[in-house]
Amino acid sequence: MRYLPLSDADRSTMLATIGVASIDDLYADAPTNTLLKAPLDLPRGKSELDVERFFERLAARNTPASRASFFVGAGAYKHHIPASVDHLIQRSEFLTSYTPYQPEISQGTLQYLFEFQTQVALLTGMEVANASMYDGSTATAEAVLMAHRLTKRRKALLSGGLHPHYAEVARTISRLADDETVSMAPDVGATEDLIARIDDTLSCVVVQTPDFFGNLRDLTKIAEACHRHGALLIAVFTEAVSLGLVAPPGAMGADIVVGEGQSIGNALNFGGPYVGLFATRHEHLRQMPGRLAGESVDADGRRSFVLTLSAREQHIRRDKATSNICTNSGLCALAFAIHLTLLGEAGLRRLARVNHANAVLLADMLAGVPNAQVLNKSFFNEFTLRVKGDAGALLEKMAARGVLAGVPVSRLLPGQGLDDLLIVASTEINTDEDRAAFVDALKESL
Amino acid sequence: MLDKTSALGPIEDDRAPATFTGNRGLDQEEPLLFEIGRVDATGVDIDDAAPVGTRLGGLERKAPIGLAGLTEPETMRHYVRLSRKNYSIDAGLYPLGSCTMKHNPRANEKIARLAGFADLHPLQPQSTAQGALEIMQTLADWLTTLVNMPAVALSPKAGAHGELCGMMAIKTAIAAKGEGATRNVVLIPQSAHGTNPATAALLDFSVRVVPAAPDGTLRAETVREHLGPDVAAIMLTNPNTCGLFEREIIEIAEAVHEAGGYFYCDGANFNAIAGVARPGDFGVDAMHINLHKTFSTPHGGGGPGAGPVVFSERLAPYAPVPFVRRVGEKLELVEHAEGTESFGRLTAFHGQMGMFLRALAYMLGFGAEGLAQGSKDAVLSANYIRASLRDLMTQPFGDRPCMHEVLFDDAWLHGTGVSTLDFAKAMIDEGYHPMTIYFPLVAHGAMLIEPTESESKASLDLFIATLRDLAQSAKAGDAPRFTGAPRLAPRRRVDETRAARKPVLRWEEKAAG
Amino acid sequence: MTDCRYSKEHEYVLLDGDVATIGITDYAQTQLGDIVFVDLPPIGRKIDKGKEFAVIESVKAASEVYSPVSGEVVEVNSELGETPALVNDDPLGRGWLVRVHTSDRTEFDSLMDEAAYADFLKTL
Helix, strand or coil: CCCCCCCHHHHHHHHHHHCCCCHHHHHCCCCHHHECCCCCCCCECCCHHHHHHHHHHHHCCECCHHHCEECCCCCCCCCCCCHHHHHHHCCHHHHCCCCCCCHHHEHHHHHHHHHHHHHHHHHHCCCEECCCECCHHHHHHHHHHHHHHHHCCCEEEECCCCCHHHHHHHHHHHHHCCCEEEECCCCCCCCCCCHHHCCCCCCEEEEECCCCCCCCCCCHHHHHHHHHCCCEEEEEECCHHHHHCECCHHHHCCCEEEEECCCCCCCCHHHCCCCEEEEECHHHHHHCCCCCEEEEEECCCCEEEEECCHHHCHHHHHHHCCCCCCCCCHHHHHHHHHHHHHHHHHHHHHHHHHHHHHHHHHHHHHCCCCCEEECCCCCCCEEEEEECCCHHHHHHHHHHCCEECCEEHHHHCCCCCCCCEEEEECCCCCCHHHHHHHHHHHHHHC | CCCCCCCCCCCCCCCCCCCCCCCECCECCCCCHHHHCECCCCCCCCCCCCCCCCCCCCCECCCCCCCCECCHHHHHHHHHHHHCCECCCCCCCCCECCCCCCCCCHHHHHHHCCHHHHCCCCCCCHHHEHHHHHHHHHHHHHHHHHHCCCEEECCCCCHHHHHHHHHHHHHHHHHHCCCCCCCCEEEEECCCCCHHHHHHHHCCCEEEEECCCCCCCCCHHHHHHHCCCCEEEEEEECCCCCCCCCCCHHHHHHHHHHCCCEEEEEHHHHHHCCCCECHHHHCCCEEECCCCCCCCCCCCCCCCCCCCEEECCCCHHHCCECEEEEECCEEEEECCCCCCCCCCECCCCCCCHHHHHHHHHHHHHHHHHHHHHHHHHHHHHHHHHHHHHCCCCCCCCCCCCCCCCEEECCHHHCCCCCCHHHHHHHHHHCCCCCCEECCCCCCCCCEEECCCCCCCHHHHHHHHHHHHHHHHHHHCCCCHHHHCCCCCCCCCCECHHHHHHCCCCCCCCCCCC | CCEEEECCCCEEEEEECCEEEEEECHHHHHHHCCEEEEECCCCCCEECCCCEEEEEEECCCEEEEECCCCEEEEEECCHHHHCCCHHHHCCCCCCCCEEEECCCHHHHHCCECHHHHHHHHHCC
């Protein structure tokens, strides 16, 4: 077996050193009737070539973004990733190392996490950020739990513009943690009156911008209302590239900012692994979940980095920990950090402008299509299109014409009378030809 | 005494004189990104945006961000230099107990990057992603067969997330029986991972700690004494965190079930028994499987991992959405809990597809027999280390066969002036990543060594010879070799107290002057 | 002169009139190691004998501090925010944690005096 270095001769020698006759003797503590007598009914091992063939055959049954005119977003976005990103994250020292528990031989990981924390704090307009969470949805749920700890209240108000799956994750964990959530109705046009719903019983209000339907939201007044009532504002984003062009939540008064970092440096991967971003104000640091890299010095006085404030974490606090989280999403955070390093401030701003412009171009072209209407007053690179008939059926027809046109709202919010809505995203990957193909396919399919 | 298998043999501690750059040959210092980057530098050329008006509703960013950029060659150099300050499994034995640092096959990386998977959106029409759903279904089949349990939730993103998933299903099942108000205690052994009590507490359970017997395992009788109508579940790791198989596991499961509770198994140590024994046969109701341990998806410096959870018949109905089901010729994702008994949703999409691909590729490469051989080799290697060090180092529960990891304590260091931490740091100078230290808490000054099945006998022998040399040196009174270590790493000991007292968690521009 | 008493959880109480100054003993700070953060209750909080009222964090551990007497917090040691090391350097002096207004002297009287605490430490 190509992955197992021990030979039968090695095994015999080792057994002799141990002083047992067979490896099975080492399993003496296992109830004997539970040890398998014969191999399980599973296929025999395959060569690397055959394994690759198996996966290539299945890969061929999918239609990847690169083989279509692609406008699918709603929480995950197709962007171009520079080749150097994927090369660097596959270096052995990044790919095959563990959590940096021994700082003297983990400075590479610790320094990039420190840089990542800085990038996230700058991007969100916040004071501190952690070393990443699993993804944007779990980061949102953790932010709600953190707000409960800080305010000693146990009720969260979820905006109707929050990604429905994020809301569902927060509701699921809240229900099972015996906390309360209040969910606003789906808010397609960003017209809900959150402020009227804020009172002294709430620990937090969770608002997404750009929201699920693509609208940009001014959080300033919501933040003020939250603070009047002793509640925290949790701002959520799913498209990190938007922060290159729109005002950061930190500048609008958010207390905790969480989001999905996938769109910088990370492939779509059919939903994971992604990277959750988590930032807050310095005063809330001790209640923040997740790993943190901090600066210190070594015995020679040289600048060094080390995991710090561990006393918040499960391996020390056990049942009093701020979260049960153990690993973060280190390698995805690295991909994010490298891509953002390559972009830099100038590149990110330019990339964001191109994304926005491409979405504006498409929206303008759609203005001339009968039976289709862009609903948004404002948007970044994604908007909601109202079509005649069922958006899901329309999408399948357009897919048959080589256009993956978006996400039907009813896939995430079934049974709410939103069957005629399609969420359409446009990034820098879309060309004039893609846009023309979209409009043609739409006209033919409507 | 160093074995002949070492290429170098012992070297003198002869530190080089100070250098102008601070570099030491290949060990190069690297400034922070923000000290070398510029706001106007970029490594990505992007055409100008089309000249169209904006629709940002007056919410344009006004202030600069302050991000530092680098061109591509500078970026390569920055991150390559950083990478060289890390230890890695590719470079050496990585004996972190409880973490299973095994070889990561590169074919799996190639497969995960096939455009047909990597470039697939989680919400694109399911008709255009049938191959991806087939991967999920095949992985589910392998996992449920390996454990002999009927259902699996693939979506948990890591081991701790899997624990949360399993305990959520248990809480839901208890509520469905109308016992939600009364069953609110979770039994957890002293030796458990910190994630177990943290998970239980997160779900508003209170934790009742169960002590182990002097041999390091749990007695069914002790568990029975802690059971009652208020107990929702036991969370038990098997093999446990001391590297021992819980020999009364079946009786424990029966006792918990008789008392109306559920058996959550922490599957962190599945690598000892995959293909050898099936947790379903022990009476387990839910167990997470760390794909990044047992099935070798790379640890990536601390994630991403993946923690699918397998369920017994009794808990299967409560598993979270989404899950895959076959409808005629097609596969479909069930994405909504409404109308089912599912407890809800754990994450935005379908789980760690990139990890599913790598784990399945690993399983297909091994096959059932190969997986069993891998588990056995891991157990054999751990016992070989135990047998080779037992005359010098002490074991908290006596000298008896262990599973895939061997636990030593620090009794043998008593009076030497060398602590477990010192010993670990001296291993760094010898070119090894230390073992897990100070965990589990039940062993004083714990040293938990997990070699995995990826090491050759020559590699194990050199590791053993190194530990023997260090142990003899400690006992011979050469404390400075340990207390001053490491001397030969990119950094000497880092001041953790300073980091925690005055946390500096991001770069900030120093004020002028 | 103020009177000092000790608890089995290694807290001390210095009583001055009806104001009790509470901190952790030298033994406790040695056991904890380098203290990096002290989480103190707000002024006005009522604390109960035997209940957790503060958390002290070292690099590798976090320990709850249990109140040896009941009362209302009238002052907290704000110096610890900047300089938690005071608990290590001078636990019975500048490293005190809180001052509480206590009305029940019997709780104080039931604690160990210095000699009894010294004997107790020998049993550990």
